Amino acid sequence: MSEAADRAGVVRRLPLADRLSRLAPVLLVPVLVLVGLAAISSTSSWLTLTVSGLAMGMMIFIMASGLTLVFGLMDVINFGHGAFISVGAFVGVSLLMALGEMTGAPSLALNLVALFLAVLAAMAATAVMGWAFERVIVRPVYGAHLKQILVTVGGLIVVEQLIAVIWGPEEIYLTRPEMLKGAVTFAGAALERYRLVAVAVGLVLFLAMRWVLRRTRIGLIVRAGVEDGEMVQALGYRLRLVFVVVFVAGSALAGLGGVMWGLYQEVVTAGMGEEMMILVFIVVIIGGLGSVEGCFIGALLVGLMQNYVAFLEPKLALMSNIGLLVVILMWRPQGMMPVVKAK
């Protein structure tokens, strides 16, 4: 830009290629959906799989969003994040079972109240657990990645064993609340009610999170902190305190994701969080470290890809997301929408 333009403040428009490049990750989701439509001959099957993929993606997003901010803000790699998923699932499912009369009643209102109470309990429990986890396990190893990996994996193992002690070593099977069972028919496709609820919850949470990050001061601090934590402190903000808030919120969201995933699978196990961490890490990496938007798009891509490939070529389903990870990283080595600078 010229000196005169610098002084006068002439608005510089980004070149078209740059603007398209920014938009490209957002376009990937509709592109994948259209590729799915072309590859799957039956429209009703495609619709069912798409809703299923979106529901799965939303749940993974809920579990992963806190982790990406935790990494972005304080450069902390928390392999123990899966513990919050498992504990959230067990707490939520225990409460749902205790509220059997409400969940078994053919009343949507009663079912939703029971679900809300279960989610609230799971989020409260995992928030408290997240606070303790940060204080006892994460805080002593700030800035030391290898130690972070070792102690957070250790924390995960301890929590899984504690779950076995409290709830027993067996998996717990459950049924969804009465009104969330079954499916509705749309355009000849059977769409599971619970999956539609999961899509709605995920969408509301994403919009709420975006609003908080863009419209509130704490959101501004978090976004700025992910980009340059040192400068945020130099402005006068206590980043450690903000980090604890984000860690606790991320743990609570993982707890919520755990309840939702448990209801989706209709079974909960102590190791479910650990198993989910593979998908969660894929989403965080392809989304770009520290980016909630990238995490959201990445989660949808993973959910859709898994469902489409499982239908078209079941043997490839397990490695489809690894393939997605490889392709995305070859295209954008720092993920689709990285916020954190390469370290």
Place this chain on the structure above:
Amino acid sequence: MPEPILSLSGVCTDIAQYRILHGVDLEVARGGVTMLLGRNGVGKTTTLRTIMGHWRARAGTIRLHGRDIIAAPTAAIARAGVGYVPEGMGIFSDLTVEENMVLAAVSGPLDRMRLERIFEAFPPLRTFWRSPAGTLSGGQKQMLSIARAMAEERRLYLIDEPTKGLAPAIVSTMAAALRNLKRQGASILMVEQNFAVARALGDTAAVMDDGRVVWTGAMADLAGDTALQERLMGLRMEGA
């Protein structure tokens, strides 16, 4: 003589296994502008970062308003009234210009009068108010960086090479803004390689070499003595 707003005594700082500052002694007078000069790599930026608490001093004392801040967290140092403009500008490129400024007003909403004064000094910031800071040019980013430090009343400004890499016309805009800040009675400690700017703004100068302050005195004395400049910094300063 009034107590200095900032004083460093015997400050030593290590980065990894290397000692970068070997006992820095420095004072910034209340309402004065002290220029921190010296060759590249002598510890000027490290001195500012140590004052801000980004790097911890191993030894010595750093007093701000007479209070030792050597162990204070960075946020507490900033809240004690220190505005910091780092060498890399520290702009949040993902945030808009407005969001950068809102964030800089730590104690509450942005003061409209103050903001108008900032717009007068740096007109592009008004134009780009809603644009992502990452789309600004280098000069505009530097304007934002200084404007952000001015978003609230500060008692001391630490400014690291504000004119580095800027076109001459932008340098004069920057110098005018800093001169205005000085007129308002701000105390400033500034690292500057552009000697014309340093001479125009500085009341006193401190020259560093090998992690120590090796000369302090009036800026006018240094500006008028080319032999001294050559001895301290190895070259005659441009614009001297």
